[in-house]
Amino acid sequence: MKNKLLTIYRWIDERxxxxxxxxxxxxxxxxxxxHSVWYYFGGVSLFLxxxxxxxxxxxxxxxxxxxxLAFESIQFIMSKVEFGWLxxxxxxxxxxxxxxxxxxxxxxxxxxxxYRKPREITWLTGMAMLFLGxxxxxxxxxxxxxxxxxxxxxxxxxxxxVVPLIGKPIMILLRGGEDVTGATLSRMFGFHVAIxxxxxxxxxxxxxLLVQRQGMSxxxxxxxxxxxxxxxxxxxxxLLRDLLLWLLVLNVIAILAVLFPWELGVKADxxxxxxxxxxxxxxxxxxxxxxxxxxxxxxxxxxxVLGILxxxxxxxxxxxxxxxDRKSAAGQQNRLVNYVGxxxxxYMILFTIIGWLA
Amino acid sequence: xxxxxxxxxxxxxxxFLKYILGGSFLAWVATILYPLVAYLKPPKQAEVExxxxxxGKLQDIEKESGQIVKFGNKPVILVRAANGELSxxxxxxxxxxxxxxxxxxxxxxxCACHNGKYDLTGRNxxxxxxxxxxxxxxxxxxxxxxxxxxV
Numbered sequence: 225m226k227n228k229l230l231t232i233y234r235w236i237d238e239r240x241x242x243x244x245x246x247x248x249x250x251x252x253x254x255x256x257x258x259h260s261v262w263y264y265f266g267g268v269s270l271f272l273x274x275x276x277x278x279x280x281x282x283x284x285x286x287x288x289x290x291x292x293l294a295f296e297s298i299q300f301i302m303s304k305v306e307f308g309w310l311x312x313x314x315x316x317x318x319x320x321x322x323x324x325x326x327x328x329x330x331x332x333x334x335x336x337x338x339y340r341k342p343r344e345i346t347w348l349t350g351m352a353m354l355f356l357g358x359x360x361x362x363x364x365x366x367x368x369x370x371x372x373x374x375x376x377x378x379x380x381x382x383x384x385x386v387v388p389l390i391g392k393p394i395m396i397l398l399r400g401g402e403d404v405t406g407a408t409l410s411r412m413f414g415f416h417v418a419i420x421x422x423x424x425x426x427x428x429x430x431x432x433l434l435v436q437r438q439g440m441s442x443x444x445x446x447x448x449x450x451x452x453x454x455x456x457x458x459x460x461x462x463l464l465r466d467l468l469l470w471l472l473v474l475n476v477i478a479i480l481a482v483l484f485p486w487e488l489g490v491k492a493d494x495x496x497x498x499x500x501x502x503x504x505x506x507x508x509x510x511x512x513x514x515x516x517x518x519x520x521x522x523x524x525x526x527x528x529v530l531g532i533l534x535x536x537x538x539x540x541x542x543x544x545x546x547x548x549d550r551k552s553a554a555g556q557q558n559r560l561v562n563y564v565g566x567x568x569x570x571y572m573i574l575f576t577i578i579g580w581l582a
Numbered sequence: 583x584x585x586x587x588x589x590x591x592x593x594x595x596x597x598f599l600k601y602i603l604g605g606s607f608l609a610w611v612a613t614i615l616y617p618l619v620a621y622l623k624p625p626k627q628a629e630v631e632x633x634x635x636x637x638g639k640l641q642d643i644e645k646e647s648g649q650i651v652k653f654g655n656k657p658v659i660l661v662r663a664a665n666g667e668l669s670x671x672x673x674x675x676x677x678x679x680x681x682x683x684x685x686x687x688x689x690x691x692x693c694a695c696h697n698g699k700y701d702l703t704g705r706n707x708x709x710x711x712x713x714x715x716x717x718x719x720x721x722x723x724x725x726x727x728x729x730x731x732x733v
Contacts, residue, residue, distance in 0.1 A: 375680050379695055382679040401624045403655070404679075495650055495657045497673070497683030498694040515678075516696050516710065527710055528678065 248436075252458035255442045262332035263440060263462075264469055269329050271470040272322035273428070275477070276360075279315040280417065287367070289413035291406030294369035295491040302488060313481035321477065323361060323507050326354050334545065334565050337552040338441035344546040346438070349431040351543045356424050361505050363416040366409060374492035376504050377412070378404045383515075386528045387536075405494070444555055503579065510575035511535055513582070542568070629655065634730035640722055643668070648684020648691065651729060657681050658718060658729060659691065663702050668722070670729045671704045671715035682715070691715065 236242055254263060286305055288297040301308035330350065333339055339347035366377045381404065385395030400407030446453070456462055490499075504512045514535075518527040541548075551558035632654035637643070648661040650673055659673040661684050671691070673681050680695035690707070691700040698709035705714045721728045 375695060378679040396624065397622055399624075401627075407624060494655075495652050496681065497650055497659075498675075498680040500694040502680075502694050518710065521712065526712055 249459045250457075252436070252439060253455035254440050254458050254462045255446060256454040256456050257443060257446060259332075259336055259443055262329075262336065264466065265325050265329035265332060266435070267466045268469060268473055269322060269325040270428075270432075271473060272318050272325055273424075275318045275474075276315065276322060277421070279311050279318065282311050283315060284417065289367070289409060291369065291409055294367060294409060295488070298368045298488055302485075309485055310481055313485045314477055316486035317477050317480045317484075319361060319364065320506070321473070323357055326357055327507070330354055331565065331569065333441075335562065336441070336443055337549065337558070337561065339546040340441075340444075340549065340552040341546070343434070343438060343441055346431055346434045347546055348543065349427040349434070352427045353424060353431065355539075356420055356427070358507065360416060360420050360424075361507065363412040363420065365505060366412045367416065368488055369409060369492050370489035371492050371496070371499055372489055372502060374404060374494070375498045375502050377408060379512075380504070380508075381408070383528060383532055386526065386532060388529065403494075444552060444557065506576060506580075509579040510572045513575040513579035516582075538568075634721075634728055637727040637729060639725045640727050641725070643727065646686050646689075650681065650683075653718070653729060659684065659715075660720070660727075660729060661691065661702055667702075668720040668727065669702060669704070670718040670720045671700075672718065673715075675711060676706065676713040676715065677709070677711040 233242070254260070283301065286297060286301045286308065288294060298312065301312055303309075333347065333350065362377075362380055366373045381395050381398045384398060385391045387394070396402065398408070398411060399405070400411045503509065511531075515528060515531050518531045521527065522530050545561065546553070549558055549561050552561065635651060635653055635658075637649075637651055637660055643649075643660070643662050645662055645666055646664050648659055651658045651660050651670070657673040658670055659682055660668065660670045662668050671682075675682050675693040675695065675698055677693065677696055677698050680693050682691050682693045682698075682700070684690075685692040688699070689702070691702065691704070692698070693709070693711070696710050698711040699707050700711065700715055701707050703714075704717050706712070717732060719730045719732050721730060
């Protein structure tokens with residue numbers, strides 16, 4: 225058996241020079257320090273994404289993406305298909321955990337300034353994947369075609385519509401018409417299972433390639449303190465720890481999916497009033513809650529226009545942090561970045577909590 | 583002297599080719615993009631223009647109540663105030679497109695999405711809505727209640 229495997233290995237190696245790759249992996253080390261724990265969240269996000277791909281493909285076998293059949297097909301998956309409830313619950317739970325893990329990963333990179341030169345591209349591709357992740361969440365939310373999702377999609381796409389000039393065409397592009405209808409469902413389905421995964425995989429490929437090629441970022445000042453310069457081989461030590469954590473995450477998802485199966489709610493009815501207690505997914509909550517406080521008109525500008533432009537601007541500034549934070553790139557402490565980050569974290573937590581209590 | 587002239591001639595020839603090539607490339611991109619963008623733009627569906635719908639009998643509509651009525655492909659809210667007066671509005675909230683409802687406890691037309699409030703004349707009185715609800719005409723003919731477009 226071992227000889228057979230060796231023969232196969234030699235056959236491949238002779239053609240594509242696997243040896244270089246293995247040598248490269250053998251030389252890769254992960255820095256060990258007080259912030260090392262944050263390194264694991266990227267891997268956890270990756271694992272959750274893999275779960276989403278697998279369970280998503282499984283759901284595709286039964287899901288029907290149309291106004292008349294979407295809700296019923298998920299009912300069918302939940303009640304008739306063996307383990308259908310499990311697959312769908314895992315898909316919903318892992319989606320939320322993915323966003324959570326990706327947000328933690330993003331903030332840990334932000335606060336340790338791991339985005340600084342030479343890792344700007346890794347940061348940018350990461351941010352692109354986070355935004356895509358939210359796009360996955362938004363588009364996937366509508367697919368069960370329930371009441372909550374219907375109005376959330378109306379609000380979400382209407383917000384896109386208030387952006388001056390380009391807003392309206394974007395809204396019609398997203399909705400497939402003036403209103404949220406079955407055409408919107410078809411489009412969201414297309415985004416969710418084709419466009420977003422395609423884009424995501426490209427960014428993920430670049431992201432992972434860069435992480436492997438450049439190695440893990442070290443905290444500022446790490447190389448100047450020789451006493452603390454501990455490392456751990458990536459292969460197999462770090463990888464095995466990663467895998468152990470993945471196993472734990474899988475168990476957590478299984479427990480959540482079994483004990484708290486995801487609700488399906490009430491089928492959407494375009495001729496019903498929006499139900500009270502309507503809420504978006506938790507990761508949109510802080511923006512949703514903020515919109516409630518902006519008055520209808522601020523200096524002749526519509527409240528939502530102002531809100532969306534402010535959030536858009538904030539997101540852009542945040543994404544471009546490697547380019548305005550020159551101090552970290554030079555190996556100096558930058559307190560401004562910390563204060564901005566702290567403010568954003570506190571703002572998001574506060575408004576999310578208010579949103580939940582409201 | 584001749585050398586420079588030759589170079590200049592060559593240069594302008596090269597520029598000419600550059601513009602031709604660049605122009606054709608742009609034209610090629612446009613021929614690809616145009617059908618794509620046009621494809622993504624949803625076609626206008628023929629809709630039956632609804633100008634009036636019958637809601638039901640006046641005696642079946644309680645005082646201090648509101649209901650959503652299908653008006654073509656749009657939801658419309660019909661409200662009956664405590665004094666028995668009927669009014670109808672486009673039920674789409676002027677804020678972010680949710681569908682409003684009548685709240686007996688507050689005595690207002692209310693939107694659940696962002697806590698917008700309108701009084702029973704459709705005026706936006708609290709919360710984020712920027713405009714009043716678009717009104718429709720309520721006509722009572724004998725026993726029957728009709729809602730029709732404001733002309």
